[in-house]
Amino acid sequence: xxISTPEHxxxxxxxxxxxxxxxxxxxxxxxxxxxxxxxxxAMRALAAEGFTTLLPxxxxxxxxxxxxxQVDLASWQSALAETSTAIGGPLIIASLRGGALIxxxxxxxxxxxxxxxxxxxxxxxxxxARVAADREAGVTSSLDSLQAEAATAPLLLAGNRLSPxxxxxxxxxxxxxxxxxxxxxxxxxxxxxxGTPLWLRAEPGEDTAMAKAIxxxxxxxSTTCGIN
Amino acid sequence: MTEPDTVDxxxxxxxxxxxxxxxxxxxxxxxDSGLFGALPEFDxxxxxxxxxxxxxxxxxxxxxxxxxxxxxxxxxxxxxxSLRKVTD
Numbered sequence: 131x132x133i134s135t136p137e138h139x140x141x142x143x144x145x146x147x148x149x150x151x152x153x154x155x156x157x158x159x160x161x162x163x164x165x166x167x168x169x170x171x172a173m174r175a176l177a178a179e180g181f182t183t184l185l186p187x188x189x190x191x192x193x194x195x196x197x198x199x200q201v202d203l204a205s206w207q208s209a210l211a212e213t214s215t216a217i218g219g220p221l222i223i224a225s226l227r228g229g230a231l232i233x234x235x236x237x238x239x240x241x242x243x244x245x246x247x248x249x250x251x252x253x254x255x256x257x258x259a260r261v262a263a264d265r266e267a268g269v270t271s272s273l274d275s276l277q278a279e280a281a282t283a284p285l286l287l288a289g290n291r292l293s294p295x296x297x298x299x300x301x302x303x304x305x306x307x308x309x310x311x312x313x314x315x316x317x318x319x320x321x322x323x324x325g326t327p328l329w330l331r332a333e334p335g336e337d338t339a340m341a342k343a344i345x346x347x348x349x350x351x352s353t354t355c356g357i358n
Numbered sequence: 359m360t361e362p363d364t365v366d367x368x369x370x371x372x373x374x375x376x377x378x379x380x381x382x383x384x385x386x387x388x389x390d391s392g393l394f395g396a397l398p399e400f401d402x403x404x405x406x407x408x409x410x411x412x413x414x415x416x417x418x419x420x421x422x423x424x425x426x427x428x429x430x431x432x433x434x435x436x437x438x439x440s441l442r443k444v445t446d
Contacts, residue, residue: 272422330407332400
């Protein structure tokens with residue numbers, strides 16, 4: 131589905147001419163809110179290092195006027211591809227979690243992914259939240275009954291009304307190969323970033339040190355890829 | 359990953375991550391510490407996140423019909439359930 135509504139883009143720019151642009155692809159659904167503040171802190175740090183940084187709203191999310199149930203992973207992929215082609219100069223795509231499922235159609239000089247997650251795991255958690263909320267409300271539902279329901283009609287999962295197409299695409303979605311790509315996880319190894327998995331957090335938090343580590347890792351990857 | 363101490367440590371780290379408890383509060387959890395209904399952060403979304411993370415980090419699969427309210431009543435119940443699952 132082609133979606134032409136222009137979406138809001140958060141843009142933080144350097145004071146001088148930019149070295150390049152970092153286009154952040156946020157985590158999906160509630161995980162985007164939980165990581166937003168830390169992500170924006172990383173954007174500020176990258177802007178201080180001379181990068182233009184962008185964080186677009188996905189259609190159907192945040193300030194978007196598009197109803198969420200009208201979008202799916204394919205439309206998010208093309209929206210990001212469209213955003214990327216409008217950017218001049220060297221571009222790095224930086225995706226977090228489920229963002230890695232929709233970043234591969236973009237045109238970029240390099241990709242960077244933090245803790246990519248499969249779509250099946252995301253949809254399982256959303257459905258479980260619905261089952262738990264139903265149970266509190268005295269309604270009996272199960273992953274099976276929700277899956278059956280999702281085959282034919284939009285399903286409300288933790289505040290997100292998702293179309294049958296979206297749920298079907300999420301169920302099998304994996305991060306796709308792109309080059310050059312650097313994938314980092316949380317941890318203490320060479321290809322890890324120290325920090326907390328804020329995307330799991332029940333209440334939004336902030337991790338200043340992790341924001342700095344994200345910015346430093348992306349800046350170093352940019353240099354490795356010849357973007358100075 | 360089937361050692362009881364490992365399961366206990368994994369579970370505490372997981373609850374610290376999801377509920378934002380911090381290391382100290384997570385380490386201070388006892389068998390009788392209340393979870394769902396006792397910790398304000400522990401809502402239905404947190405329950406869902408904990409279940410998915412338990413599957414990932416403990417290498418187990420959890421079916422719908424295995425989950426009842428009791429599992430999340432106390433830390434001891436959640437630990438007992440996890441230990442049963444990893445030795446299954």
